[in-house]
Amino acid sequence: MRCLIFVGILVVCSSFVTLAQNDIGSLKWHEWEEGVREAHDSGKFLLVYVYTAGHEWLKRMDQSVYIHPRVQELLAAQFVPTKLNAESETIIANGADHYTERECAKLLNVNSCPTTLVFNSNFQLVARLNGNKNADTFIRFLHYVSGKYYKRYTFDQYLTQVPPEY
Numbered sequence: 001m002r003c004l005i006f007v008g009i010l011v012v013c014s015s016f017v018t019l020a021q022n023d024i025g026s027l028k029w030h031e032w033e034e035g036v037r038e039a040h041d042s043g044k045f046l047l048v049y050v051y052t053a054g055h056e057w058l059k060r061m062d063q064s065v066y067i068h069p070r071v072q073e074l075l076a077a078q079f080v081p082t083k084l085n086a087e088s089e090t091i092i093a094n095g096a097d098h099y100t101e102r103e104c105a106k107l108l109n110v111n112s113c114p115t116t117l118v119f120n121s122n123f124q125l126v127a128r129l130n131g132n133k134n135a136d137t138f139i140r141f142l143h144y145v146s147g148k149y150y151k152r153y154t155f156d157q158y159l160t161q162v163p164p165e166y
Contacts, residue, residue, distance in 0.1 A: 027075060029083050039119065044078055044080050045145055046121070048083075049114065050083075050086050050117065074146065078146040087102055140159060
């Protein structure tokens with residue numbers, strides 16, 4: 001009987017692990033060209049997460065921020081999430097021009113990673129967030145952009161002057 005109960009607990013726990021793994025993968029990251037095109041066509045913001053491979057902060061953002069249900073909900077509703085590896089020599093197209101991801105990061109004035117850049121659907125930079133942030137700060141950043149508070153405040157001003165929207 002104990003063995004049967006133990007097996008039952010194991011089955012239930014493995015189901016939770018599978019569900020958690022599916023949640024991690026539920027955020028769809030786009031390749032550069034696809035993300036730019038989709039943001040333009042949909043009218044959504046293009047969120048570009050600039051990182052370097054093997055960087056510890058990337059893992060932390062993936063495990064604590066991008067997995068957060070509210071972050072995923074806000075991204076799905078208002079943003080086209082795209083990753084850009086600042087060390088990669090992979091060639092990407094930006095209109096008629098072609099660059100490596102590394103060159104593109106330099107053109108976007110990314111000097112440290114991680115950096116989150118947000119562009120409107122006309123590919124105009126509207127917001128920048130440097131460094132690793134916790135889920136609550138990142139949610140505030142997403143509200144700052146989607147509510148178009150960037151037109152009136154810097155992000156630091158927004159944090160102190162506008163109450164959180166949860």
